[in-house]
Amino acid sequence: MDELTFGWEEWVALPELGLPAIRAKVDTGARTSALHAHDIETFGPAAKPKVRFNVHPIAGREDIAITCSAPLVDRREVTSSNGESEQRYVIQTTLDVNGQSWPIEVTLTNRAGMNSRMLLGRQALADHITISATERRLQPELSYDVYHDARVRRVAPKRALRIAVLSREDNYSTRRLVEVGEARGHTVEVIDTTRCYMAINAMAPEVHYDGKRLPRYDAVIPRIGASITPYGTAVIRQFETIGTYCVNGSAGITASRDKLHAHQVLASKRIGMPTTAFAASPKDTSNLMALVGTAPLIVKLLESTQGKGVVLAETKKAAESVIDAFRGLKANFLVQDFVKEAAGEDIRCLVIAGKVVAAMKRTGADGDFRSNLHRGGSAKVVRISKEERDTAVRAARAFGLGKAGVDLLRSESGPKVLEVNSSPGFEGIEKATGKDIVGKLYDEIEARVKPQPVRKRKST
Numbered sequence: 422m423d424e425l426t427f428g429w430e431e432w433v434a435l436p437e438l439g440l441p442a443i444r445a446k447v448d449t450g451a452r453t454s455a456l457h458a459h460d461i462e463t464f465g466p467a468a469k470p471k472v473r474f475n476v477h478p479i480a481g482r483e484d485i486a487i488t489c490s491a492p493l494v495d496r497r498e499v500t501s502s503n504g505e506s507e508q509r510y511v512i513q514t515t516l517d518v519n520g521q522s523w524p525i526e527v528t529l530t531n532r533a534g535m536n537s538r539m540l541l542g543r544q545a546l547a548d549h550i551t552i553s554a555t556e557r558r559l560q561p562e563l564s565y566d567v568y569h570d571a572r573v574r575r576v577a578p579k580r581a582l583r584i585a586v587l588s589r590e591d592n593y594s595t596r597r598l599v600e601v602g603e604a605r606g607h608t609v610e611v612i613d614t615t616r617c618y619m620a621i622n623a624m625a626p627e628v629h630y631d632g633k634r635l636p637r638y639d640a641v642i643p644r645i646g647a648s649i650t651p652y653g654t655a656v657i658r659q660f661e662t663i664g665t666y667c668v669n670g671s672a673g674i675t676a677s678r679d680k681l682h683a684h685q686v687l688a689s690k691r692i693g694m695p696t697t698a699f700a701a702s703p704k705d706t707s708n709l710m711a712l713v714g715t716a717p718l719i720v721k722l723l724e725s726t727q728g729k730g731v732v733l734a735e736t737k738k739a740a741e742s743v744i745d746a747f748r749g750l751k752a753n754f755l756v757q758d759f760v761k762e763a764a765g766e767d768i769r770c771l772v773i774a775g776k777v778v779a780a781m782k783r784t785g786a787d788g789d790f791r792s793n794l795h796r797g798g799s800a801k802v803v804r805i806s807k808e809e810r811d812t813a814v815r816a817a818r819a820f821g822l823g824k825a826g827v828d829l830l831r832s833e834s835g836p837k838v839l840e841v842n843s844s845p846g847f848e849g850i851e852k853a854t855g856k857d858i859v860g861k862l863y864d865e866i867e868a869r870v871k872p873q874p875v876r877k878r879k880s881t
């Protein structure tokens with residue numbers, strides 16, 4: 422390496438931490454370098470622990486915070502210049518100066534007394550560095566502008582994220598979310614939604630789990646089962662209040678879960694769907710059926726899943742008796758035009774971040790008008806038309822869902838949306854299409870939790 426001369430203060434970069442410019446003081450009295458960090462928190466498996474923390478790279482600009490993560494290499498007792506000793510986490514990272522880079526160890530400290538962002542200790546001042554103690558900034562100047570504009574997005578490293586999957590099930594989808602996330606270096610924790618409990622507090626809303634407050638997650642992936650929608654969405658709402666990025670929001674999950682509510686949302690966006698009607702009073706049954714059209718009709722429970730509450734009534738009489746039966750059970754239902762030409766097939770479009778990333782055609786088991794895979798249907802990859810693609814994207818957007826399974830019927834008058842699932846299973850569609858859908862979901866999460874550019878403050 423070329424010889425470098427350092428004064429008592431220099432511009433350096435820590436690219437792996439997403440800190441492209443920071444001023445560091447040279448401190449030959451210290452062995453290890455130190456970084457002024459906040460919200461220091463360890464995470465990840467015990468065998469490969471990581472630490473994450475926030476750095477305000479610019480002194481006096483506490484509004485600019487960069488979230489960093491790094492592998493944890495040690496925990497050490499460090500005695501600072503004022504003689505006090507504290508336990509500090511030690512990370513390893515790369516130091517960049519004037520086109521050269523070398524590995525250094527850095528301790529993390531959030532002592533208020535430390536007024537420089539970074540101290541460079543002897544270990545970082547490698548053999549090729551000479552110190553000229555009375556001079557400063559002998560190396561090329563760097564600019565803090567990188568923290569102000571869109572460039573900060575590009576310089577941000579693929580930092581390890583801490584992600585929670587809210588799920589009560591150990592199934593293919595949950596396992597894939599853990600495997601794929603961990604293969605990308607993230608830490609993915611599966612959290613039983615119903616075991617989360619909350620302190621609802623205007624100043625410091627929190628989510629607790631198993632006796633402890635949950636840490637700050639970079640992202641929450643909700644996989645809320647239909648049986649716990651109200652509680653599950655309350656947990657998500659709490660994360661939203663804290664400011665955690667949730668792939669699917671609580672409002673969108675709630676609206677899409679209730680088929681009636683969902684159809685009203687779709688209709689308000691003029692998205693095609695089968696003619697649908699509902700009524701509360703038994704006195705209105707025959708008028709209700711007249712609104713939808715002639716038999717055969719579909720009668721559907723509002724909170725059906727896996728096709729369990731979907732009935733095809735071949736005649737008016739049959740429809741009436743199904744409606745009577747549902748009413749007798751105090752079940753909420755809707756009546757829908759039967760889209761015959763769909764012929765027991767529907768199209769599942771998987772929408773991630775406003776794009777259809779995969780589509781499959783599901784065909785019902787012999788003699789079943791329902792195409793659900795859980796009912797013995799089979800799935801094949803399918804090419805969808807532009808109209809179908811647009812419809813699926815608009816349907817997911819109508820509920821603000823970052824991931825959604827949009828089910829369409831192919832009808833004579835174009836695509837008709839049957840429902841929007843906020844926790845679509847990944848197994849059927851990954852197997853049918855051979856696509857890495859979970860990977861696409863992580864692409865989106867990684868893009869979303871990158872530091873946002875900071876707007877320049879107007880000078881007054």
Ligand SMILES: Nc1ncnc2c1ncn2[C@@H]1O[C@H](COP(=O)(O)OP(=O)(O)OP(=O)(O)O)[C@@H](O)[C@H]1O
Nearest residue numbers: 695719725726727728729757758759760767791792
């Ligand atoms: N109006 C309709 N016309 C024709 N077929 C329909 C209609 N409604 C539902 N089906 C068929 O029944 C299946 C199940 O309906 P739907 O998706 O509404 O119920 P579900 O219980 O929510 O199922 P899941 O959530 O598991 O997909 C559909 O995939 C479709 O094949």
Ligand SMILES: [Mg+2]
Nearest residue numbers: 725726727840
């Ligand atoms: Mg459904």
Ligand SMILES: [Mg+2]
Nearest residue numbers: 728828839840
């Ligand atoms: Mg469905």
